[in-house]
Amino acid sequence: MPRHTAYAVLAGLAAVVVLVSTAIFVGVGNSDGNIDAATRNPRSSAAPASAGSWVGTWSTSPAAAEPNTLRGYAGMSIRNVVHTSVGGSQARIQLSNLYSARPLTITHASLALAAAPSNPTATAGTMRRLTFGEQSWVTIPAGQAVTSDPVRLDIPADADLLVTTYAPRASGSVTYHPHARQTSYLARGDRTEDTVGVAYTEQSPYWRYLAAVDVWSTEAQGAVAVLGDSITDGITSTAGANHRWTDFLAERLRTESGAPRYSVLNSGISGNRVLTDGTQVPPNNPSGLSRFRRDVLSRTGVRAVVIELGVNDILRTPHETDPDAIVAGLRRLTEQAHARGLRVIGATLAPFYGHRGYTPQLDAVRQQVNAQIRSGRVFDDVVDFDKALRDPIFPLRLRPSYDSGDHLHPSDDGYRAMARALDPQDLKGGVAAAL
Template sequence: MSVPPMPRRTAYAVLAALAAVVVLISTAIFVGVGNSDGSLDAAARKSGGSAAPASAGTWVGTWSTSAAAAEPNTLRGYAGMSIRNVVHTSVGGSQARIQLSNLYSARPLTITHASLALAAAPSNPTAAAGTMRRLTFGERSWVTIPPGQAATSDPVRLDIPEAADLLVTTYTPRASGSVTYHPHARQTSYLARGDRTEDTAGAAYTEQSPYWRYLTAVDVWSTEAHGAVAVIGDSITDGITSTAGANHRWTDFLAERLRTEPDAPRYSVLNSGISGNRVLTDGTQVPPNNPSALSRFERDVLSRTGVKAVVVELGVNDILRPPHQTDADAIVGGLRRLTEQAHARGLRVVGATLAPFYGHRGYTPRLEAVRQQVNTRIRSGEVFDAVVDFDQALRDPVSPLRLRPAYDSGDHLHPSDDGYRAMARALDLDDLKGGAAAEL
């Protein structure tokens, strides 16, 4: 039996309906529930990077931290609470996006409400007038992050100054498993009962916290910065003895130099320090708490947005923490592998000598000999493209055999603010310029 021809108007309607179905399916595939690799650069590729044309600027990380562990006693997460993280920018921009991590939970994390704002005052939970922005993920107001993964928000337009405090707030309505956190923030953040995500006033945020939770990075669209320097390190880079809330880690002082000194590369600074971190050995948790530099280098350094140079400050804890690593070749080999991975991305690597630990309760002449061996190899130029000598920077400039007054000679050997400033001054900013050196 023959079928009569379809009227032209009806045929056009059918074709339009089919086209709409294709668009809907494509959009569903595109949006998903977060980026499988968690990288902010991946989000830029998926979203086109920005509403602004490429010639107007570039995406660059302005702040980051490393997911260090699962927060103790948080198997239910923070159900029914708003978490307002306070973080400090290194460079400014006209748009921003964030990264949230669920690395240490065995359960999916659902964020139903998230926001970004400028703080009205340093370390304050109140938002500056007119700066509150709701965040979306794939154009949705919510995101579910699978266990062990991360997600990146869509960009929002907001004029963000350099050296400013941001408020990044998330709300989770139900139990989500262990909370991924960074314990040594040296910054006060806040919690409130209920969904207070877009509260501009800080009155509901009555609980203070010394941690960063879930948040691991903030990017900005910048017309000033040309890239970022990512610093991977231990407690000295984490800045655990710097004045809380003052942004006096050595990386903060480095960011200040890069913003203000003539002829300095216009880079942001991304801090990937974890207290107690080692080059070779993970922590004991599953997945590993305090993951080794080798196991986290891709996630915490190489995948950060706009990285042009890397600084490595690691090795002391491999020697001091049990089981003590007394083979200098093993530590140097691990540091060289970090350099090789960075070189594969065309990145320049500046390595720090291992800081002195005479006076630490774990000090022994045998362990000191290992430190000296590693430092000799670092200074020789066989490990990194350039060297910053923190061993010397933390010694008294008048009597170099003694430690600086700004360097604690007690059990934990960490700088005061003045010591961190001396470390930042010790870095030759020209060493951050250019790409990877020739084969070492």
């Protein structure tokens, strides 16, 4: 081969290598609200060469527009504290502007490990600036969500993360999750990359804007997403302790021999129903049916779904007294999950004796729904929360509700009992052949 021809061949091969490398490593942030879309095309120079996959490590469900926030939090830094279920070597986040009628512009965002549980101070050397399509700022249209580019950071399982955003201008109502059972923080001015938390003098029991965190994991096999109401939201668990039943389940999946190595994604909203939305536009507290795709099916790496819904359809006005209507809604959820190839575990409806709306007639509806769930014709498998919460070893505690009346909710031990009632082996395998 002539020397000039050989040089031309080598140059061509080098160009191919560059193009392939670029296709693998370069991309832009996702703005369609579906964080799972990025699992098909990791879009950053941070994408690793070794085997692994994206999986959700934490999520929450946008529940409503925060009251009295028509101007948003202009000129303030919001530092959300969230807890991982699995670890990884990279991370990315999803921000939601679902409940605003105006675009939200974030000019600075960051991610870091917390130096201590529920603390706004970052662990030394872990602060990372986040970008969106390789830009340090992003504008999220009204009603939409956006996913950041990945950043390299060794993230442990069972650890607190600090996700901080700064918006300089008024942005309309703030999309939030009101019952975080976790203290987050606010600071005046752009304190996004402050590693010391002294500027974060205002505490908050809410999560704002943040909807999900993904990690690049070589160990996790996928995620189990949980659709539920206040029991899944964990509104009577000890604040800051991560003692929701989903947290206890995540612990089991991390430590038990033979358990699937799944992360656990909590999509509980207090007062949530299967069939009926809240009253605002867009609806606050959207029904399980209306939010299932956004809050569950679109989450990253989901392999199985747990559904814990139906009590509030019976208890909240207008009362749904037809058990077949509730079961039909639960079946529709199962069908949607099956269309994605996902296995579905359904929970029996927990007891509500002690609620101010309790009547024997409404409890009879609950028991009829439970009978159909236990029949095996609604879900692929069943976890009996009704039985678990009646266990005398883990008595229920009556506490004030965050929405209406008095609800009978578990103590931390009760939430642990719920997690122990679910057999991790039931999360494995495919969907039932026929329901």
